[in-house]
Amino acid sequence: MTSYIQQAFIVFVLFFSSLTFAQTREISGSISASGSVEGIHVINRTSYRYATSDIYGVFKIQAKLSDTLYFSSVQYESKTIYISPEMIEKKLVAVQLEDAVTALDEVTIGKILTGDLGSDVDNSDAKRPLDFYDFGLPGYTGPRKTLIENRLGEATAGSYISWGIPPQPNLWKFLNKITGRIKRLQQNNKIEKDKNILTHIKYVVGPELFKYKNLDEDLRAEFYFYCADDENFQIRCTDRSDVEILQFLEEKLIDFKANISSEN
Secondary structure (H helix, E strand, O other): OHHHHHHHHHHHHHHHHHHHHHOOEEEEEEEEOOOOOOOOEEEEOOOOEEEEOOOOOEEEEEEOOOOEEEEEOOOEOOEEEEOOHHHHHHOEEEEEOOEOOOOOOOOOOOOOOOOOHHHHHHOOOOOOOOOHHHHOOOOOOOOOOOHHHHHHHHHHOOOOEEOOOOOEEOHHHHHHHHOOHHHHHHHHHHHHHHHHHHHHHHHHHHHHHOOOOOOOHHHHHHHHHHHHOOOOHHHHHOOOOHHHHHHHHHHHHHHHHHHHHHHO
């Protein structure tokens, strides 16, 4: 009888512990890095909750055991961590971010060009690489899709119902819809696209803007994320020329400065 009670007690303790760890809690976090730690995006990819760090790198976010936290910033490498039992118990997480390093393509010095396009083309030793058209094969010439785009395409392929005799439901697509996989992939795809656009803006378009527009260096990262929060960010900046993106940044800079002034 005593042995049975002990076993029942152990089962109860284990069940209660697992139930406790499975509950969502508010976790406080701190981010440390070599530069500004304000405005860093913290995304719970499991429950899709979102937070942003303050000027001291402090943030609060709802999470539970084994949730995945994703840290994204223009000036730092992205980082992913998993919520551990210790983090749940202490309700605290500390993260160190590393500076993002942009590697430049290797430049090979070749022949000196004359400036005469026709002459330079005729004298060039460059040869067009062979592709599938040279062998009479069909092929895809558009931009290469990312892993997330491929997964999203696979999850949403086809219609929900094929209207034949009899009608055939697309069970795979229904399952992806019901489980929320399609929504998660769409959100991850947006995050990835936003990050790629922000990287281009930070290293290419942004420096051109601040050659003739004034904004404190420590406010520029916040400004970039302010632009990314605009509902038309992807529409105005995806597959657009640098001139069009620059025009968008000029418009947002006016609003950003107005907000800064009103806060002060």
